[in-house]
Amino acid sequence: MTQPQLRVVAGGAAAARLAAARPFIRLDGVAKTYKTADGPVESVKPVTFDIREGEFLAIVGPSGCGKSTLLKMVAGLLPATAGEISIDGRRVAGPHEGVGIVFQSPVLLAWRTVFDNVMLQIEMRKLARAEYAQRAMDLIEMTGLAGFEKKYPWQLSGGMQQRASICRALVHDPRILLMDEPFGALDAMTREKMNLELQRIWHTTGKTVLFITHSIPEAVFLADRVLVMSERPGSIAAIYDVNIPRPRSLRMMGDAAFVDLTQTIRGHFYAQGTLDH
Numbered sequence: 001m002t003q004p005q006l007r008v009v010a011g012g013a014a015a016a017r018l019a020a021a022r023p024f025i026r027l028d029g030v031a032k033t034y035k036t037a038d039g040p041v042e043s044v045k046p047v048t049f050d051i052r053e054g055e056f057l058a059i060v061g062p063s064g065c066g067k068s069t070l071l072k073m074v075a076g077l078l079p080a081t082a083g084e085i086s087i088d089g090r091r092v093a094g095p096h097e098g099v100g101i102v103f104q105s106p107v108l109l110a111w112r113t114v115f116d117n118v119m120l121q122i123e124m125r126k127l128a129r130a131e132y133a134q135r136a137m138d139l140i141e142m143t144g145l146a147g148f149e150k151k152y153p154w155q156l157s158g159g160m161q162q163r164a165s166i167c168r169a170l171v172h173d174p175r176i177l178l179m180d181e182p183f184g185a186l187d188a189m190t191r192e193k194m195n196l197e198l199q200r201i202w203h204t205t206g207k208t209v210l211f212i213t214h215s216i217p218e219a220v221f222l223a224d225r226v227l228v229m230s231e232r233p234g235s236i237a238a239i240y241d242v243n244i245p246r247p248r249s250l251r252m253m254g255d256a257a258f259v260d261l262t263q264t265i266r267g268h269f270y271a272q273g274t275l276d277h
Contacts, residue, residue, distance in 0.1 A: 021054055022052065022158070023050040024051055024052055024053035024054075024055075024176075024208055025074060025085070025087050025176070025210070026085065027047055027048060027050075027073075028085075028086075029046040029084070030044070030046065030047055030048070030070075030073060030082070030083035030085055031047070031083055032066065032080060042232075043066045044069055044234045044235075045233045047083075048083075049227065049239065051210060053208055054206050055208055056209040056211065057210055057211065057224065057225050058213060058219035058223035059210070059211070059219075059228065060200055060213060060227075060228055061228060061229030062232070064229060065170065065229045065232050065233075065234035066229065067180075067182075068212060069234075071178050073092075074087075076093070076094045076095040076096050077093065081216055084212060087270065088175075097214075099174050099175075099176045099177075100121075100170050100177050101177075102166055102178070103180050103182065104180060104184045106153070106164060106183065107165065108153040108165065112152060113150050113151060113152055114151055114152075114153075114164050115137070115149040115150065116152065117164055118136045118140065119132070119136055121171050122136075122171060132172065135173070136167065137149065139167040139170055143163040144197070145160060145163055145167070156186075157190070158185065158190060159186060159234055163197065166182075166201065176207065176210070177202075177209045178208075178210050179209065179210070179211045179212065181213055181214065182194075192250055195218060195222060195250075196250070197224060197235055199248060211223065217262050219246055219265075220242055220244070220261050220262050221250075221253065223242050224242060225239055225242060226239070228268050230268075240261060240264070242261065243257070
């Protein structure tokens with residue numbers, strides 16, 4: 001079932017690039033209802049949308065609206081109650097190889113070095129260690145961790161730990177990067193630096209990114225499009241094109257176009273009486 005959606009379309013180079021890209025991830029009438037001792041609890045109403053190849057799509061919405069549930073269903077970690085998810089034309093029926101996931105916590109093993117934490121992905125997937133060792137080192141260098149590959153997590157700052165977790169998610173060269181509030185636990189200044197870093201990584205790698213966040217400015221800064229979800233049970237309130245030139249600088253957050261879009265998105269939550277901080 002396809003639900004009505006408000007679509008705000010902007011012109012310009014960014015919109016033209018996305019229009020030329022092919023749909024890569026498809027959610028068609030996807031819904032989720034959990035079974036509990038007190039009866040069924042509807043988490044996500046049927047939603048239908050595409051994510052284009054190479055696109056950075058951010059999802060914002062109130063706590064408990066089903067953002068993380070959607071991400072887990074795309075990853076194949078959680079089955080949909082209704083509808084179908086497909087990636088590159090193939091139905092998602094369980095965990096699949098072409099995905100890297102970054103969570104809010106870096107989830108690094110304290111007894112392993114940065115390099116060994118990154119290589120854990122390769123060990124878990126039973127891939128050839130020698131084949132991916134150089135890729136791990138290249139990612140460590142690309143994310144500014146060169147010289148820290150032999151350090152342990154407790155010797156790193158929060159931002160550096162999260163960079164290591166991004167390296168781990170990318171080391172097997174997935175086509176899709178799923179990020180669930182990855183910078184939510186960082187202080188404001190570190191979070192801004194990580195936004196710049198993630199923009200650079202995305203531009204360098206060309207991955208398709210699905211990014212969950214409670215921060216509206218973060219979503220607008222990073223994304224090609226921002227999908228706004230309603231409060232639980234989650235549905236699509238709107239999808240906005242972000243027609244702001246790339247690469248983006250933190251100074252752009254003061255520009256009229258940036259402020260107008262963040263205020264428009266924030267208006268959805270004021271209208272619902274909910275706003276995440």
